[in-house]
Amino acid sequence: MGPTGTSVTAIRDPLIGVRVLGYEIVRVIGLGGMGQVYEAVERTIGRRAAVKVLRPDVAERKDYIARLKGEARTANAVRHRGIIDVFGFAELPDGRQAIVMEYLDGVPLDVELRRYADAGRLMPALEVINLIDELTSVLSAAHTAGVVHRDLKPTNIFLSKAPDGTKTLKVLDFGIAKFDAHASLDTAANTVLGTPHYIAPEQAAGRPAAPSMDLYALGVIAFELFTGRLPFQYREAMALLLAHQQEAPLRPSSINQSLPAVVDDFVLTLLAKRPEARFTSAAEARSRLALLRRTLGDTTARDTDPQLEAHEETLRVRRARRRPWTWAAFGVGVGAALVLAVAGAVRVATRPEPPLITPPPPELAPTRSLEPVAIPEAPPPVEAAPPAPDAPPAPEPTAVPGEPPTPALPLPAPTALARPPQGQVQRERVASAEELRKALQRLERFKLRLQKAEAEADGLEYDVIDSTRRQLLDERNPMTPAAVEKALANVDAVVTALEANR
16 A cells, blocks of 8 residues: 555654564555554565554454454455455564555545546546446455455545556455455444445445445445546435435436436446345446447547447438328328319219209218318317217218219328327336336346357347346336336347347
């Protein structure tokens, strides 16, 4: 661990000059919640290390000693490039416990965020994506090893600078991590550990540790990186805990309007109140970052992306095809009605007077085929009523003596000018919890089928499943049973098509 932005080199400490595991402590470089961090040097080869020592006021507390040991064990168990390397555990001459770990040259993420804020800028979106990608990689490795961090926040994320100038991300302070392999590190149920601004709703309620807690904290960090602010701005810890449990966060794009909708979807999925509504794992969240990176890249090169242009051209063609046919149908119907009216007028004017008992000519007979034609004196009926059961049938038209029968004119289809029924829309019931549970089970079976066809899947099929799962769990827009079945049928068609191409 290296400098944290606060100068503490002026502090004179009795541990200066003490040797631990072959390293000589030379100066104080940081102060933490439960310990102090020193720079130490191996004099033979000049290698530097960081030594984390418990503060004197907590050095005798067993819970703090267990946390320090847990941090060392966690780093050794996960073995990921994004987790600080621990060299060993030791006891100092004054009886305090300490761990010796790699020395990092750089700054914590919270210091980097302040630099952007002081400059009045936000971190570039693609740089944010890269940071989140590294974080999800670390969390995936930790969760696979049975470790839940439970206190993920910018102060525990270190941006280390390599000698060649490249930056690497390191996750620090696994002191309150839950490690399934060591019962001594398990904390009691209903004990709230973590930082209020980044704590998950179930963690605030004292639930047992789970990877979903780290995913929620990742969502808060992602929100902060994309927007420059936290999702909840309260100062009091209790107000923050309640907000995480009850209040819906804003969409990041409502603060940073340059963000596309896929960023909103990604961040809000991580910030879902219910753990089962978040991504199922850090690995799944990382797989979705490819879509974000692709989308953010497209927004900067929309005019030169041939795939995007082809997609937009397809949409334009579809819209163009729909509109002319709609107006053509309307025009044909009106034109046919006018032709019919004119033809009727000509016939009435040119033929002899029919007997009084002659029924109306066929053009004006009350047949159903003329009902869609509008009458100027009255609006057309909403829906044609069927003829009464006891009504007499319409009389057959009589031919005019001396004239050949007039051929029937092509009339428009009854639906050409018909209006949609009014006042007949009925609200369907919302799918029940049991129906949603069964639907989610079907989605899991679809995912298993995709895994069997993994060689052919390109990730888009999984996106369809994930999108459907979020729709099912969206309490703000509940789905009807029919909508649920339609969504599942769509997923089934996608998976079946992939299987057929194997």
